Amino acid sequence: MATPTATCTAFEGVRRIASGSLKDVAIAVKRSHDRAGGEPILVFDDATSRPVEFDLRGSVDDVLARLAGADTDRKADAGADAGEHAADAAVSPVETTRGRGRPKLGVIAREVTLLPRHWEWLNGQPGGASVAMRKLVDAARAAGSDRERVRHAQEVTYRFMTAIAGNLPDYEEATRALYANDRARFERMTDGWPADLRAHARKLAAAAF
Structure with a gap:
């Protein structure tokens, strides 16, 4: 099936x-x-x-x-x-409350505990502490998304290579290059592979580099 x-x-x-x-x-x-x-x-x-x-x-x-x-x-x-x-x-509806005068932007107010030096730095950023914290969170989320994309590409490529290319020359070195994010070495190690397998492995690995 x-x-x-x-x-x-x-x-x-x-x-x-x-x-x-x-x-x-x-x-x-x-x-x-x-x-x-x-x-x-x-x-x-x-x-x-x-x-x-x-x-x-x-x-x-x-x-x-x-x-x-x-x-x-x-x-x-x-x-x-x-x-x-x-x-x-x-x-099971989610109930939210909005303080008087708070703009309807989906903003949720919660307590955050930081050291004085953290508040001093945040308050000195353009837009103030709230804007700076939102930008920091967005940047962290983007970085996490990039790491997840790389990890997923590595896993997908490795799964394919293991299933069909495990006995090919330089398979182990190609795997090491994949997880080291070394595109040039990965391509060198797969140069001698059959054309169709090489093309598919490189296509899957592209997002890992």
Whole structure:
């Protein structure tokens, strides 16, 4: 059964045979599977590099019918979950209070305890302490988002490389370069890989650099 995903990529051995929607990839995988003497086929979710499996019994139409049925079931489950969350929100409203004269900007006033030197620095910033603190929080959130993006790209690339490229030359050195954020070395270590595998690994790793 295929896992829920937007797009995926299929490899027969080291050769990419399809990339795109589940339906398009399933058709290509079914046709390759039915050919005699083909190499093992692996399909990867483009967002996570987790394996995607298709039930290839019967004809192409049979495969697509099962795929459509699985997608319908998944959407129904998602709709039910959304309905439950909406119901919970309806019976558990969040109450907020607003002080007299406070602008309707979604601003929430809470006590913050800092040392005198912190208040002195904040009060000396353009816009005062409140503006400075909001900017600091936004900057920290952005930095955290960047770290999460890098970490996710590393995990997705490593998962793909481990599944299909673990026996290729310089695999371990390429992995080290990936986690060291060393694009130049990563590309050198993957230069000798089959073209389709190399291209896909570099595409996945781009966000890590």
